Amino acid sequence: MNAGFEPILNDIKSSAKRIELLPSVLSVKEQFHRTYTIRSDSLHGMLLKNTGGIVIDHWLRFYGTGKLNFVERNNLVPFDNIVIAEDVLGGLFVRMKNGHIGYFAPDCLELEDMEIGLGSFFWWCLHGDTDTFYKDYRWEHWLDDLSDLDYDNGIAFYPFLWAEAKNLESRKRCVVPMAELIGLEFEFLRQLG
DSSP, rough: GGGGGHHHHHHHHSSSSSEEEEEEEEHHHHHHHHHHOOOOTTHHHHHHHSSSEEEEETEEEESBSSSSSSHHHTSSSOOOOOEEEETTSSOEEEEEETTTTTEEEEEEEEEOOOOHHHHHHHHHHHHOOOOHTGGGGGGTHHHHHTTTTOOTEEEEEEOOOSOSSOOGGGSSSEEEEEHHHHHHHHHHHHHHO
């Protein structure tokens, strides 16, 4: 582990949330280095170099060079910008050209500027009020339901979150592959033109 990663690791360990730090995989690291150039001394570079991904409260997932494969996940989306993280609903966190983090929201299928940089976003994920951010989309016992969810899967709702429904409880919920969930979002956008 890189010495520069120690302060980041301490910040991760000090979080009151449930954090899982996934191990890096050499073949995925090599795939990443063949495909992307991200400064290794930046926060993002440190996360990619030292983790296979980070899972926060079973809900938020930072991509890395392991199970949460940064390259494969970015290949799922038609953005020019880099996607750095996802949530279980198919929401995507994107590095925008202005340096801010944007949220591609699964309820409106639009990229919304969060008006914060990566460092503030990472801190918010570890220590901030993510419960309020997601309050309209968390069901009773969501944490228990997600505890065994594979990181290649997400939660889909029907009617879809971008479609009208009475409330969250009126929607059916099921586990689907993240590739399918993200693919559906962009296919719907493509059909809208």
